[in-house]
Amino acid sequence: MTKLVPLFALVLFLLPLATTRAQTPEDFAEMWEKSHVSNIFPSNVRHADVKQYLEKMKSLGIKIEQVGLSYGNREIYQMEWGNGPLRVFMWSQMHGDEPTATSALFDMFAYLKTHEDDEWVKNFAAKFTIRAIPMLNPDGSELYQRYNLQGIDINRDAVALKTPEGQLLKKLRDDWAPNIGFNLHNQQELTAAGPFARQAAISFLAVRGNKEGITSAGHERNKRICAAMVLALNRFIRGNIGRYDEDYNGRAFGDNFSAWGTPVILIETGALSGKDEMFLVKLNFVAFFAGLQSIVDGTEQSLSPSNYELLPLNTSGRLVWWMFRGVSIVNPGPGNRPFNTDIAVNKLRRRESQPVIASVAAIGSLGGLTGLEEYDASDFYVFPRLDRIRIGSPAELLFYRKSRTVDWNSDNLETAFPPDAVFSEGKWTVGENAVPKKK
Numbered sequence: 161m162t163k164l165v166p167l168f169a170l171v172l173f174l175l176p177l178a179t180t181r182a183q184t185p186e187d188f189a190e191m192w193e194k195s196h197v198s199n200i201f202p203s204n205v206r207h208a209d210v211k212q213y214l215e216k217m218k219s220l221g222i223k224i225e226q227v228g229l230s231y232g233n234r235e236i237y238q239m240e241w242g243n244g245p246l247r248v249f250m251w252s253q254m255h256g257d258e259p260t261a262t263s264a265l266f267d268m269f270a271y272l273k274t275h276e277d278d279e280w281v282k283n284f285a286a287k288f289t290i291r292a293i294p295m296l297n298p299d300g301s302e303l304y305q306r307y308n309l310q311g312i313d314i315n316r317d318a319v320a321l322k323t324p325e326g327q328l329l330k331k332l333r334d335d336w337a338p339n340i341g342f343n344l345h346n347q348q349e350l351t352a353a354g355p356f357a358r359q360a361a362i363s364f365l366a367v368r369g370n371k372e373g374i375t376s377a378g379h380e381r382n383k384r385i386c387a388a389m390v391l392a393l394n395r396f397i398r399g400n401i402g403r404y405d406e407d408y409n410g411r412a413f414g415d416n417f418s419a420w421g422t423p424v425i426l427i428e429t430g431a432l433s434g435k436d437e438m439f440l441v442k443l444n445f446v447a448f449f450a451g452l453q454s455i456v457d458g459t460e461q462s463l464s465p466s467n468y469e470l471l472p473l474n475t476s477g478r479l480v481w482w483m484f485r486g487v488s489i490v491n492p493g494p495g496n497r498p499f500n501t502d503i504a505v506n507k508l509r510r511r512e513s514q515p516v517i518a519s520v521a522a523i524g525s526l527g528g529l530t531g532l533e534e535y536d537a538s539d540f541y542v543f544p545r546l547d548r549i550r551i552g553s554p555a556e557l558l559f560y561r562k563s564r565t566v567d568w569n570s571d572n573l574e575t576a577f578p579p580d581a582v583f584s585e586g587k588w589t590v591g592e593n594a595v596p597k598k599k
């Protein structure tokens with residue numbers, strides 16, 4: 161009998177450790193790596209793909225309901241998981257060309273459903289009921305545009321309610337009165353975190369919901385939840401996280417949800433040079449779990465909101481996609497003398513599957529701009545394949561070493577004088593490493 165006591169004590173001691181060890185951000189990332197169901201780049205996901213994902217969710221046993229129709233009569237669905245008292249409402253892609261979180265929501269629901277026997281997932285289920293609308297704006301998503309089919313910005317329709325999608329979102333909130341809302345968007349890929357031209361891979365806003373600047377318990381709680389998400393994401397993208405200022409917008413859903421009693425957290429996914437869209441899905445997944453976990457384990461209550469409040473504010477206008485420094489431009493036609501300058505090139509936001517449309521964004525001494533890719537083109541002439549090199553012209557660029565003699569008036573320039581490098585549709589199609597990359 162006396163021999164059993166130490167063993168018994170040991171079991172008692174180890175049991176809580178085994179069952180309550182907090183999941184780390186790295187654990188969440190690994191969970192996503194091993195289990196994610198999203199298998200196409202979010203920007204390529206169409207409404208038909210959402211339906212496929214939903215079939216998968218249904219087969220796992222997740223509650224799915226068609227809750228409405230878009231203006232163009234596409235189905236809008238809601239997923240539900242958990243049976244706890246805290247009502248969490250998440251919606252994605254109210255702007256059609258902002259797709260990252262839609263995939264992350266499917267990954268989150270699938271993970272929770274397939275791991276319901278894990279102790280910590282049981283704690284989630286006992287704490288939360290989570291409802292999510294993946295792709296609130298299926299018509300806009302189909303066209304890969306911000307607006308719905310009426311051309312209205314749903315996120316400016318919270319009061320006028322001219323869109324069926326906006327009406328639906330308000331109704332779902334009013335009928336259920338969620339305790340927390342997650343408003344899931346994508347920001348411009350060239351958004352910077354702070355003044356130093358660092359890309360904001362993700363930005364947050366705990367929405368206050370009134371123009372007087374009065375805070376509330378829910379707003380303060382959401383700042384701490386944001387802090388939990390920031391601390392988790394710091395493990396992967398420290399320095400690439402931004403914050404929006406709290407400008408009140410009386411027509412936006414985030415502000416109105418907060419005013420109606422559902423304090424909202426805005427998450428805006430950006431981009432990170434060298435990382436693909438799936439990396440951003442993973443970051444969303446990590447952020448969702450880290451934020452929710454902080455509520456379950458109570459760490460949210462003791463976290464300092466400063467982890468969120470001290471994030472650098474988002475800035476824009478400092479970053480461009482490509483920068484060619486010190487290049488000598490030669491334009492076609494008589495009397496065009498080469499001149500030495502910088503060229504900045506940007507591209508449109510499109511689906512990953514679509515060809516890149518890149519155009520000249522600026523010409524001149526562009527010391528105030530930073531390219532995500534910077535090239536030292538000082539040993540090169542650049543000649544336009546199309547048009548002239550001017551702001552707005554297609555960035556179809558032929559590069560020639562200055563040591564060469566080229567007849568710029570040649571009828572068939574590219575055949576008669578093959579370029580050393582060609583930049584076309586946002587990539588090098590000839591001479592990949594000819595023009596040296598800076599940094």
Ligand SMILES: [Zn+2]
Pocket residue numbers: 255258345346
């Ligand atoms: Zn948006």
